[in-house]
Amino acid sequence: MDMQKDFVVSVINSVSLDPENSGEVIHVKDIVETVITTKSGETTTIADGYLDVGILDTMKDLLVNLIGAVVFSAIGYISLRASGSSSRAGKVAESLMAKPNVRDE
Numbered sequence: 530m531d532m533q534k535d536f537v538v539s540v541i542n543s544v545s546l547d548p549e550n551s552g553e554v555i556h557v558k559d560i561v562e563t564v565i566t567t568k569s570g571e572t573t574t575i576a577d578g579y580l581d582v583g584i585l586d587t588m589k590d591l592l593v594n595l596i597g598a599v600v601f602s603a604i605g606y607i608s609l610r611a612s613g614s615s616s617r618a619g620k621v622a623e624s625l626m627a628k629p630n631v632r633d634e
Contacts, residue, residue, distance in 0.1 A: 537580055537581070540557065542554050560578045560579045561576075561578070562576050562577070562578070
């Protein structure tokens with residue numbers, strides 16, 4: 530789930546930190562440490578900046594996109610097979626297919 534490792538950054542930009550909730554981007558520069566406190570009261574300090582764990586969300590997005598592409602491709606393939614080449618979609622698909630060069634000898 531987290532093949533790309535988290536990394537520490539010293540600058541972040543976020544609309545979640547806006548106290549008025551107006552959607553304005555807040556720029557936080559020169560972060561020197563981040564303190565994480567768990568529900569049980571344990572604390573961990575990350576030196577040199579902020580731990581960026583957003584890559585995990587990106588990996589989930591890529592997985593969902595892959596699943597959507599496979600499903601959509603399967604539906605398109607089945608649709609083209611069922612309608613044959615006489616339909617408009619079939620003609621477009623045929624025009625996009627790579628055709629070998631045939632030379633008369």
